[in-house]
Amino acid sequence: MEYPKITEAQRRMQRGRSIDVGFTFNRRSSCEMQNQLSPCESIDDHADIKKRLQYKSWAIGSARRTSLQVEKKRSVSSKASYGDRRPSQPAKFNGHKTARWQADYMKMNVPKRWLKEYEKKQADLRKDRKKKLQPLDRFRRAVRLIQTCNTAFRSIVHYAVEKGQHEQVTSDATLSLKSAAAQGVMENLMFDPEHYKCHHEFLMPGWAKEITCKEPESRTKQEIHSIVQLMKQLKGFRRYSSNIQEAICGALKYDCFCRRRVVIRKGHVAQRFYFIFSGSVCVTVDDDEHSAFAKPTENAVLRRGDHFGELAFVRGHKRAATIVCLERTELLSVEKEDFFSAKIDLSFNADMQRRVEFLKEHHVFSTWPEDVVKQVAEESRLQDYNSDEVIVRDSSKLHWIIFITKGQCDVLRLLDLSNCKEYIDHAVKYRMEKIQEDASSSTYSPNADDISLSSIVLRGFPSRSESPEDESTAASAENTLTTRGKAKSEPAIFKAGVRTAVAIACQASTKGILHSENTKGKSPKGRVSFRDEVKQEFSVQKERRQFSEIPRRYSEPAPVRRAIDDEEEKVDKKPAEDSIGVGVYMMVDRLRPGQCFGSWSLLEQEDKCLTLAQNIEREMNKVKNIKRQSKKYNQGRERRFTLVSGGCEVIKVAKEVFFKYSDAATLDELRRLTATYPRDSILCQTYLQQSDWRTYREGIVDNVVVRHIARLETAKGSARSHTVRSSPVPSPLCSIKLWPSVNSKWEYFPDTGWVSGHVTRPAIEAGTIRANATNMDRTPVTTSSRSQSPSLRKGFPAPFGTPRGSPVPLPAPASKSSEKLLPLVTNDLVLAQGSQRALVLTHGGSRCNDYQLQIERSIINKQDLKKTNSQFGKVT
């Protein structure tokens, strides 16, 4: 058989057409999975391609065979040349950008029309796939993504461990344990400092260690550049210009020291200047490093990003302090010669100049001679703090006066609530009412939230009273307390207060009201501590002193004073947990540039820093100003404040240095700058007011919900003004709702909220409930009345601590334009007007469409309803 002769061009054309379908498929797959499969990769892929083609109905047998043959031939013959043919950049096709595989087709004479059709089909498919993605599919996708990320992360960790860089991946738990151990006790802080810490501390990477251990001459430019980038993480390093940075990094040497290792000893000749890359060191002015561990609060602690050892170079003296590691610390140091050749000293001189200028301009130092100011500036230190960093934990142990140069700091007062008369009175009163209410009504069992405030106070008592046993526990607790109380001859008020509280605790626990979670949730650090009587006795005495406004120094005879002081010292020496039963931090002041912190104790000892002549004059003035000064003395002596940075730069001047040069004018100026903060009793009242659920709720409502609703309503327009809002805003605007119909049916619809069967229009919200049950009236609450601040609501005193869930009357509204239902929230009590039926919302809320609403129908008889209402009356 003779075959017709065909030209090479015809053959090529035929081949192109015959392989089209199969080839298109193959090429497509090569594009989609470039890394896994490519048609010309090897003959081993042949089986795979065949398998794929079997499932494609449009890949007819003959075509498939041809294509495979062609593919096989091609893959064998053109294996070497394929790489060359393949264009590295996307080629242009018909004015459109095309992919690599399209360019290949062009070469193989694949008709453009087919390509276009194919592309269009693919685009449609992609669009459809995107559109039809169900939430579940989306979720699956997200899960897959997370899985991928997780796998990637694990492989990085694995790689790091293999390469010996596993130290960099240190868990927070290990770090927090380390730092807690390094700091010794957690001191008096009632919040967990770990919450304010970065989760990972970055240790020096292996490659950086290698570079910094090399001789400076053998470091390449690239290596120095990498070290510069790494060192830029340190705030102490960033302040240098790029030239200085490079010069420093060319000479840096890596060192790692363990805890207790002395890096610098006072009086030694200076050799190196140090940056802290990780860990922390303590600066102590003693020759001996032990005070760093014995009195940790008295010494400065330097951390990652700080530097030390410059003073000796700048001043040309010997080392001014001892520096010891508090934990495993990584340091990068620069030799003396490099320090000067890199001109690091210039930046320190500039810093020094800034300090001098700040001090010179400050009022306190206005009378000081220039050389003295310079000396003080030399001995002071400029430090910057990030937001939320604790600068001073306890002002009573402060050894510096802190001047704020930039930014702001917050002064906090740790308020011991268990020592606040107002708080105890409030809690006991509230609890008594609750118990009476419980005793009289068996139908209504209060929610755990209802006693949240009282449980804070009760937390200060031994856990034995919280065991859900019976009254015998109460009796025994009371007995123990009374016996102890007798032995110590407690004041009567105190005994009565404590007894009531213990009794309350037991009664509450027998009813299963006290929930440990509840207590835990409200407790800073979840502490449960027992305040012993001695502490309480003195706290009561302290309280009395505070109330009487008579300064202790001048009102009490000396021996008594000493005795009290001694006792106080004893009490103060107790562990932190014992000294504060229930604490809360209150912000009392915000300091801005120019203001100072920590001068109270200085004013107290002002006599020490005056000359004899000045002393005589001051004695005269003292008599006149006795009352004014005594207040400040008390403040300095008894009250402790915490200083927390809000992002600031400060100058710390040592008190001793300040003492040396202070005169009367300086102290007067300092006194003028020193703020007098409110007494604890006032702070306590403010706290109670702020933590009052209703005040809080109104604040939130004013700030968030009302604005949100207003926005929604503006968007919806006035057409919906007579319909019930279906917005899912769980607005806790009102706790009591009155319904206009006596026997109305109570129904809940997810969209429309509560609807009464007897009312044609939506039931009208009522905000006011009168003391008398029979006189219950309805008055609509408007958004405008709601948005008023609590103080503007006349005749609406804010009782302390009305907890969430308890019935709260709302103020008389301004107008009745709004005829809408306000949403209910959990624990809301719903009363029908004139009806004896009450509903307590136990779960969800009328605006929570996703929740199944459960309603507890408690039938309250008339008597109980009256009682309840009379209690509402009491609250108002």
Ligand SMILES: Nc1ncnc2c1ncn2[C@@H]1O[C@@H]2COP(=O)(O)O[C@H]2[C@H]1O
């Ligand atoms: N009060 C301080 N607070 C923080 N660091 C200090 C204080 N006093 C001295 N230093 C540092 O401790 C270093 C001890 O060595 P130098 O004197 O060389 O440089 C000193 C300062 O860098």
